[in-house]
Structure formats: C-alpha cells, structure tokens
Amino acid sequence: MSRIGKAPITVPSGVKIDMKGSSVSIQGPKGKLSQDFHPDMQLELEDGTLSVKRPSDSNEHRSLHGLTRALLNNMVVGVSEGFTKILEIEGVGYRAEVKGKNLVLNVGYSHPVEFPPPTPDISYTVEDRGKKIIVTGIDKQVLGELCANIRKQRPPEPYKGKGIRYQGEYVRRKAGKAGKV
DSSP states (O other), X not given: OOHHHHSOEEOOTTOEEEEETTEEEEEOSSOEEEEEOOTTSEEEEETTEEEEEOSOOOHHHHHHHHHHHHHHHHHHHHHHTOEEEEEEEESTTOEEEEETTXXXXXXXXXXXXXXXXXXXXXXXXXXXXXXXXXEEESOHHHHXXXXXXXXXXXXXXXXXXXXXEETTOOOOOOOOGGGGO
C-alpha cells in the first residue's frame, strides 16, 4: 500500500470541500482551487479528515493513489496557508523590482524582462535592494512553474556564480583558465 496515499489529510477549520463525482473544489481563507481527478479514485470526507482509497492493486491504481492524495493535500495547504518560494539574484547590476503587480527584472539584457502574475492570487515582493524575490500563491504547481521561468531568464553560471537561483541552491563553481596551473 502506498505510504503517501494511505495517510489521511486533516482539513483545518475554515476550509470547505465540495466533491461532485471526481471533481473537487476546495475553498479557504486564501482562495479557491478546483481540480478533476481520475474517476477510479474514491475520495471520502468524514470528521474533518479526507482520505483516498484505490479500487485495486494494479500498477495504474497504485501510482494514482499517492498522486491523488498529494495533489489534494497541496490544495488544502494552499487555500489555508499558501506557498512561498524565494529566489536570489547575484551579479553586478542585476536587480528586480515590482511595478504595479508585475515583476520587472534587470539581468544584463538590453531591455527589462517583465513577469505579470499568471493568476490573481500570485504576488511578488522584492527585498534586499532588489536582490531577493519572494513569490507567494495558493497553487503549488503554478508557483513552481512561474519560479522556474523566472530562474530561466538568467540561470546561475558556474564561473562567477552570477544569475538567479533558488534560496539555498548550491551552484558548483569551476576554476577559470588561470586555475589550470
């Protein structure tokens, strides 16, 4: 049995779950999320806990079991607490700023790069004089994809370490030509 799939999800107070067949919509203090799941997965809500059951031990059902539970848990955590990712910018002249709701990056191109929020619940905050970007939202998948696209604008390079990286990300440094001696 899947260790992740069999773990029950505790639903915090203030979170409302509506299940219609295989579609689930969850509403909480931060916002509302809805998603369709595989119709074979059986979702049960009782006494403030949400659990996922699978009909058989086939490989397809086993893989869907843990996935469905993880997606539901991310939805519950997103609407109750939200998710945050932090990106750091390193490099001379590289900086970020927030104009209106958009994130504007100056990372060595001849033009600034603008990132409008893909959904209304995504918000940007810039700290440390434009060197730290904090992205918050309720949908974990949208947030991760957005942060990956921001990082893709100028990924960290191994010689000087310049670029955009996740907080705590280790960038393996290389020696330049002079380091061959």
